[in-house]
Each structure stands twice: as structure tokens, then as C-alpha cells.
Amino acid sequence: MTDPLKSRREQILDSASVLFSERGYHATSMRDLAGELGMQGGSLYAHISGKEELLVEIVNRASRQFDEALFPLRDMNLPPEEKLREAMRRHVQVVADNMESATVFFHEWKHLSPAAYGHVTGWRDSIDAFYRELIAQGVPAGAFRPELDAKMTAYLVLSAVNWAYTWYRPGGSLGPREVADTFADMLLRGLRAEA
Amino acid sequence: MTDPLKSRREQILDSASVLFSERGYHATSMRDLAGELGMQGGSLYAHISGKEELLVEIVNRASRQFDEALFPLRDMNLPPEEKLREAMRRHVQVVADNMESATVFFHEWKHLSPAAYGHVTGWRDSIDAFYRELIAQGVPAGAFRPELDAKMTAYLVLSAVNWAYTWYRPGGSLGPREVADTFADMLLRGLRAEA
DNA sequence: GCCCATCCCAAACGGGTGTTTGGGCGCGTG
């Protein structure tokens, strides 16, 4: 049931991701979590310092995954349109590869202590900035329509790729890449039929 | 601080919407809620039957608001493109007019008892269907590109209007109508510059 | 053989949870 190759601490984090994503952070008790791993509530404290450490670790890992997938794109020399498409591919890929952690990340970060909470809002701003720059650089290059508002455009793109954690199911008919490409096609070309 | 024109029960529901949206359902205690209204925890039970009733009521009211805003559009005779735009306007309007309830609705419905839980998933399906039909009817009419996948297109539109609860702030520079129109413009015409 | 470290259990600790109970105050109606 649990992978013996992973350290006990890693197993705990995995189970916590599943339970936190299904029931929410506050609705998951340490005894629930311990039961999932076949042990007693108090025994968890040989491996972790407390409940919040679990949430912090899950959220930090998730945000790092997004960073590592997206930020290298900044220095890559790609046509703006292709760069946006690639960013969306990677963004959806991270969500799809980490459905539980991503769900916890988007849903439960409000329950972090103020310090870790601020870290997350900072991350959100940096991702916003990433997409805004991507759009803003594509306008003078002639790739995107000049009347676009970079902020609103970034919100629209982020909506599409973030909201995927709500409905995407791994193993379904569409892989992450196809989802991202479908969205990118619709966003770039528009829904409207040619005149 | 609290509106004396509203019944005590209504005041409780209002405060519950605020607290549930800020801290989450399980992180809000009945004593917290009572304190917000200047009374004792137990006194709430003269007006309500229990904590879950609050969540059920908030969620049901929110879903009804969406229904009443969107479903009448089904029978209105509008060009598909205009109908989609109007649906997005109304959808964002509901979110903007009920930021707290909408946040609770999108965030906390997983904590409902199985019966109410099923009601929400049913609602979600019906909204999905609404947008899919809207798209599917616009294709043969020549309004939308024929290669569109209705399901994915509906997801994209829903992402845009639903995710607004995450970032929209009433009183900001953009009203709900402008937000919806900006999104609709980008979605319909596409981000790409004309060739 | 001994020891130490690791991992776990069983039990307890203090405090918070949703909810119930019994009583009291004040106001409008018979």
C-alpha cells in the first residue's frame, strides 16, 4: 500500500497531500493521517515537527515545481506566441503531475502561518509578473494585439491553466500537453469563426 | 456595525459568509461567529439548527443566484456570440456582487454532508451543460469555429469567469461588466495580432 | 554481549469543538 523505497517522512507527506486535498487541512486530523499509514497519531512526531510543517512542505514543493518549470523560459529565445504556448504546456504539466499537491497548494495556503502565507502571496505575484512580461514583450514584437491589457490577459491565461486542478483527471482522454495546446489554440486564434 | 434592518438570522448568515470565506469553514468556530455579532456561542442556536445549516444555506443561495442569472438566457433569442458575452457578464456579476458567498461556494462545498454535496456536483454539471450547449449551438450557426471542442471550450470560459473570485476586488478600477467584456473580447477575437 | 538509535505504541495533557440546558430579562398582547 505504501512504497517502502521512500522514507517514512516522504510517505507521510504523500498521504498528507492526498488527505489534505480530499478533505482539506483542518478537516484532516493527525490520527486520520497516521491511520492511513498504519500507525498511531503520536508516532508521527518521530518524523515531523508538527502538522503545519506538512502543509508548509507541500506548498513549498508545489511552488518550486512551478518556478522550475516556468522561469527558465524567461531566458529562452522563442517567438512570443510559442513561448506562451510552451509556458501553458509546462504549467498544466505541473498541475497534472501533482494533482494532490497542486490542489492543496491552491486550496489550503490560506491556513498557513503569516510567514509562510506571505511567501505564497509573493510567489503568486511573481507568476503574475512572469505572464505579464511574456504578454508585454509579445506586443511590440507584433505577435499579440496591441490593445491587450497585460494584467487582464495574464489573469485569463492563469485562469485557464490553474482552474485545471478542478476538473483534470489523469488517465482521461486528454494528456496535459493536449489540454494546454487546446487552450492555447483557442486563446490565440479566438473562438470566433473567420469572417 | 450590523444592519438592524435584517433579521438576526440574516445577520448570522452574512457574518458566516465573511468568516467562512476568510478563514474557511472548519477554521471558523461557532464562538468566533457569535463574537462577531456580539453574542455568546450557544445563543446562535435560537436562530439556526446547526453549523452545517449555515454552509448549506450559503451554498444553496449562491448556486441559485447563478441559476437565476444564467438559465433565462437559454430561451432568449440572441446571436450566439452575444449570448456568450451576456452569459459571461452575468456570471462575473454574480461573483462580484457576492464575493464572500461565491468564495465559500467554490471553496467549501467539499465539506458538505453527502446529500448537499451531491446537489452541488449536480449544479456544476448543469452549468457545464449550459455553456456547452451555448457553444454547440453557435457552431452550426457559423458564429464559432467548427473545430472547437464544446467541452474544452466550456472549461475555458468557466475558468475565466470562476477564477475571478480569486483576484477580483469590488471598488477596483474595473467593474464586473468591463471584466467580462475584456475576457469575452480576448476569447472571441483571440490574442494573436492580425496577420 | 552490550549499547545506542530508530521506530512505534498506549496513554495522557490541556485546550477547543459543536451543541444542550436552565434560567433570566424585557417587551407586546390578552
Add this chain to the structure above:
DNA sequence: CACGCGCCCAAACACCCGTTTGGGATGGGC
């Protein structure tokens, strides 16, 4: 005036929470 009813408080109830404690088993290193 007396009654009842709506509204509230203070206290209690049973339970669950995250976490700590002390001790027991196991297994590898000296």
C-alpha cells in the same frame, strides 16, 4: 397585571484536537 414568547447568557456536556511523555521492541555497530 400577568402571561408568553423571543432573545440572550453562563455553564456544562461529551468529544476531538495537536502534541508530549515514557516505555517497549527491534536491529546494526563496537
